[in-house]
Structures are given as structure tokens and as C-alpha cells.
Amino acid sequence: MARLDDDQLAARARQIRCLFLDIDGVLTDGLLYIGPNGEETKTNFVRDGYGIKLALRQGLQIAVISGRPSASMQRRLEWLGIRHIALDTQDKEPAYLRMRDALGLADAQCAHLGDDVPDLPLLRRVGLAMTVADAHDSALACAHWVSRSAGGRGAVREAIDLILGAQGRLPA
Numbered sequence: 093m094a095r096l097d098d099d100q101l102a103a104r105a106r107q108i109r110c111l112f113l114d115i116d117g118v119l120t121d122g123l124l125y126i127g128p129n130g131e132e133t134k135t136n137f138v139r140d141g142y143g144i145k146l147a148l149r150q151g152l153q154i155a156v157i158s159g160r161p162s163a164s165m166q167r168r169l170e171w172l173g174i175r176h177i178a179l180d181t182q183d184k185e186p187a188y189l190r191m192r193d194a195l196g197l198a199d200a201q202c203a204h205l206g207d208d209v210p211d212l213p214l215l216r217r218v219g220l221a222m223t224v225a226d227a228h229d230s231a232l233a234c235a236h237w238v239s240r241s242a243g244g245r246g247a248v249r250e251a252i253d254l255i256l257g258a259q260g261r262l263p264a
């Protein structure tokens with residue numbers, strides 16, 4: 093897959109009804125802070141959270157699929173209003189297919205923003221394959237679009253702005 097020019101990108105973005113997000117390295121910077129009892133802490137970027145709320149308000153569905161379990165992330169995602177969440181998912185593709193079918197969407201109507209090898213089956217399948225500036229080479233190689241921001245530093249907001257902007261649904 094190669095990068096798309098702006099017109100090709102906009103044409104694909106106009107079709108998108110659901111943006112699927114990875115957590116580690118996308119919604120977060122990929123760092124895990126491990127506490128004395130093994131509990132994990134991660135950071136979230138507030139501008140990304142605002143973008144998610146905006147997307148949902150403007151009718152763009154958001155879904156999250158992650159390989160790691162995280163009760164705190166589950167709570168935050170629910171607080172943001174996301175209803176399609178699959179954490180602790182070793183194989184992302186079946187989870188994606190389940191959610192896609194539940195939403196009644198075709199692959200061309202789905203975008204995925206992911207940064208590493210577990211995201212590749214989704215990036216190869218969706219209508220709009222998106223990755224972050226500091227992604228693993230494998231994700232960079234098959235993405236239609238790469239954010240300017242790194243994971244956990246505004247990449248999610250950029251992806252949402254791109255899709256809503258192409259659809260004329262980005263508030264001024």
C-alpha cells in the first residue's frame with residue numbers, strides 16, 4: 093500500500109463511518125509505568141479525548157481494540173462515550189469483524205489507526221489505513237496516511253479532524 097494524495101485520501105475519508113483505535117502507542121505514547129504491585133499506569137492526551145467526544149457528537153463512531161487489559165482505560169473510554177470496546181484481545185481481526193458486523197458496516201466504511209504488528213490485519217483490510225508518526229516500520233509500510241503527531245500526542249485528534257473535515261462535519 094502506498095501513501096495517497098490529498099484527493100484520494102479525502103475520497104476514502106468521506107466513506108468512513110467508524111474509526112477503530114489501538115490504545116498503546118496510539119491513544120497513549122506506548123509507555124507503561126509499572127507500580128510496586130505490578131499495576132500499570134498510562135497517560136492519555138486530553139486533546140485526543142476532546143476529539144473523540146467531538147467525533148461521537150458529529151456521528152462518527154469510535155471503536156477501540158487493544159491487546160492489553162486495563163480497567164482504568166476501560167473506564168476512561170466509557171466516560172468518553174465509546175460503546176465499542178474490546179480490551180485484552182490477542183487477535184484483533186475477529187474483534188474487528190464482530191464490531192464491523194454489529195455496526196452493519198463494510199470495510200470501506202471503517203478506518204483503523206494502529207502502530208504495530210498486531211494492527212496489520214486491520215490496516216490491510218479497512219478503507220482507510222492510518223498510523224502514527226512514530227509507528228513501527230511495518231505499520232508505516234501499509235498505511236494510507238501517517239499523522240504528524242506521535243502516538244499519545246495528538247495523532248488521534250489529527251485522524252478525527254481528517255475524517256470529519258473530509259465529510260464537512262468539522263466545526264469551524
Ligand SMILES: [Mg+2]
Nearest residue numbers: 114116117207
Ligand atoms: Mg499499539
